Amino acid sequence: MTDEQRRRRGRPRSEQAHDAVLAAARELLAEVGYARLTIEGVAARAGVGKTTIYRWWSSKAELVAEILYRPISIEEIPESGSPRDDLAANIRLIVEPFTDPWYGPALTGARNDLNADPEGQKAFQAQIMSGRRDTGRAVFQRLVDAGDLPPDTDVDYLIDVMSGLLVYRGAIWRQPITEEDVRKLVALLVDGRPPRRTPS
Amino acid sequence: MTDEQRRRRGRPRSEQAHDAVLAAARELLAEVGYARLTIEGVAARAGVGKTTIYRWWSSKAELVAEILYRPISIEEIPESGSPRDDLAANIRLIVEPFTDPWYGPALTGARNDLNADPEGQKAFQAQIMSGRRDTGRAVFQRLVDAGDLPPDTDVDYLIDVMSGLLVYRGAIWRQPITEEDVRKLVALLVDGRPPRRTPS
DNA sequence: ATAACAAAACGCAACGTCACGTTATTGATT
DNA sequence: AATCAATAACGTGACGTTGCGTTTTGTTAT
Known part of the structure; x- marks a missing residue:
């Protein structure tokens, strides 16, 4: 794939942020359950902007999935x-x-x-x-x-x-x-x- | 039961409103599904105040149940x-x-x-x-x-x-x-x- | 230079609650 | 018998709140 060779211009996506979101979501899922899980709560715990979450996933359901x-x-x-x-x-x-x-x-x-x-x-x-x-x-x-x-x-x-x-x-x-x-x-x-x- | 004999003072609850809510909810359930069903939508279609719905049921889930x-x-x-x-x-x-x-x-x-x-x-x-x-x-x-x-x-x-x-x-x-x-x-x-x- | 980043604000939709004036029923007073 | 509070549920409409998904702004890393 040329995608890997020719790296995209600009700042690359932070895998660290991605993983922090997953970890935070997992924790909150265990703590408050799916219904009370909010994107904003996940962003806050992960120390991440909501924008970043929506850059990777299009909805709460997709993230949890x-x-x-x-x-x-x-x-x-x-x-x-x-x-x-x-x-x-x-x-x-x-x-x-x-x-x-x-x-x-x-x-x-x-x-x-x-x-x-x-x-x-x-x-x-x-x-x-x-x-x-x-x-x-x-x-x-x-x-x-x-x-x-x-x-x-x-x-x-x-x-x-x-x-x-x-x-x-x-x-x-x-x-x-x-x-x-x-x-x-x-x-x-x-x-x-x-x-x-x-x-x- | 004395509840039936000695009726409470004040305006009695309208069974008509109760049934209208159920009917409207049933219709909307068939039209838009559970996720997109809103209390306000049910109230509007039933020609009923939201207050009345919450007087009978404590949540959307309870109503649907x-x-x-x-x-x-x-x-x-x-x-x-x-x-x-x-x-x-x-x-x-x-x-x-x-x-x-x-x-x-x-x-x-x-x-x-x-x-x-x-x-x-x-x-x-x-x-x-x-x-x-x-x-x-x-x-x-x-x-x-x-x-x-x-x-x-x-x-x-x-x-x-x-x-x-x-x-x-x-x-x-x-x-x-x-x-x-x-x-x-x-x-x-x-x-x-x-x-x-x-x-x- | 460019793009992802965190933060903050936006408009939107639905929530649940409240105050209001209205209407229906009961119980007491004329 | 007729009238009149007292009571309570009604529909309306507005409220503040929450969470959404988006947009903007300034910063940071490549």
Whole structure:
């Protein structure tokens, strides 16, 4: 790229300011939540002008979306040998961010604001969710290849069932998702075994 | 109740104004969506003062929540003789409001705003969701009684799986839920049969 | 020279509250 | 029976506040 060689004239953008904004936004997100997070508050804490923030991001929702994106950019699940364990690992990876108490509200909050703009919806969907689905497909495919699921299994449907439960419990109702829940989910999705009440 | 007998002095609250506000809010919700819905806009269309709105509801989210509550106040599912059909009927009843294109965003939007206030969260949960869960428990219990599910089935878990898929697809990603999807869901939850790809 | 920077101010939109005069109902007084 | 406070919700309109996204100004780094 010639962009890197021929540096632009004038003062270059400060990566330091960029990172300070992200850090400040992350902190404030954890402290006050998405609804009470303001651009002006972020600028003040980052020691940065609002102008600088708007030079990098076009809205509060977009800024928050970038923060939310990172922990969700899921790497591949290593093959443990047991496809069921791989699925469980994938579930835990999805759930993990929800354990941060600010994450769920911020996720739904950002999604909600981005929905005001009809094209922001697609942007969010593409940016946040596409990586997860690819990872999920790969994991379920291992189960199909191992013969644990029929060859013509509707994998995307299973991904929606899985994601649905996790989002519903974790992000919407903010209930913790336990190891027990993971076990029940794998049993239901792969083996078709209904969940049993835990003898407490 | 003595409240009804001994009416308060002064001008009584206008049920007409109350209903006009609800109607106007419902219209505007369908026209501009939750995010762009304003109290002032509702007041203007209803021909009502903002004060009157705040006399009945304490926030936009609370007002919208009342609108959302009505279609969800689920009646009992009649016993068709086939518990599986009862479950399918329950699923269709949950999905039905999502066919209104404004409903899903309004649901997530109102929920999100109510979460800013930590006690509004409980209010929403109690008001919107409790009825659905009772209905769902009854339907799954019929399956248990009929021997289609083990006696110690964790019914609440199944309700979460079911609700999760429906909310995830219908309210969050705004995808239509087809008869095919209903069939797959019943097969998975009750019979443990994985969903198959539809030969299109 | 040029462009990103921080700071500060702008206009805008919506918020929630308030004071005002009006209207509807109740309870006491004629 | 008719009248008249007292009361309370009404619609209107204006208020100050907040946060937005933009614009301006002077400074700093390349």
